[in-house]
Amino acid sequence: MRKMIIVTTAVLALSFPLTVLAMDHSGHSMDHKAAAAHEEVVDGVKATFTVQTMADAMKGMKMDMPKGMKETHHVSVAFKDAKTGKALPEGAVTVKVQNPDKSTQTKELMGMQGHFGADFELSKKGKYGIMCKFLLKDGKTRQAKFWYAVK
Numbered sequence: 001m002r003k004m005i006i007v008t009t010a011v012l013a014l015s016f017p018l019t020v021l022a023m024d025h026s027g028h029s030m031d032h033k034a035a036a037a038h039e040e041v042v043d044g045v046k047a048t049f050t051v052q053t054m055a056d057a058m059k060g061m062k063m064d065m066p067k068g069m070k071e072t073h074h075v076s077v078a079f080k081d082a083k084t085g086k087a088l089p090e091g092a093v094t095v096k097v098q099n100p101d102k103s104t105q106t107k108e109l110m111g112m113q114g115h116f117g118a119d120f121e122l123s124k125k126g127k128y129g130i131m132c133k134f135l136l137k138d139g140k141t142r143q144a145k146f147w148y149a150v151k
């Protein structure tokens with residue numbers, strides 16, 4: 001199934017979706033082995049992000065690069081209880097990327113076997129601001145953000 005692009009003009013803070021889309025994730029059973037791009041403890045939850053090129057992400061999934069794909073990077077995040085280390089696999093996760101030219105892309109991340117992921121177009125060199133908003137089962141909405149440089 002083609003990925004769904006959530007087009008939203010509203011600011012992320014006001015448009016946090018409460019639903020998790022049911023998608024076909026067969027074949028996406030990988031763990032992203034890439035080094036964490038960012039790790040942050042937010043209000044008792046440890047969020048670990050990875051950013052991989054699509055080529056690397058596809059290799060990890062043993063899948064071929066889909067033709068004509070404009071997305072260049074796979075962004076994923078996994079959550080754990082910071083105290084117990086217990087995985088927190090359920091929730092609704094949105095990532096907003098601020099491009100080097102200040103335009104933005106926003107996507108709802110899909111739940112994929114313990115982590116959440118989506119593909120973004122980071123095709124220009126420069127600094128991307130990656131902002132993540134996540135609502136986990138405890139009913140709290142948390143945020144994390146970091147910079148990712150494309151060289």
Ligand SMILES: [Cu+2]
Pocket residue numbers: 028032074076112115116117118
């Ligand atoms: Cu993934």
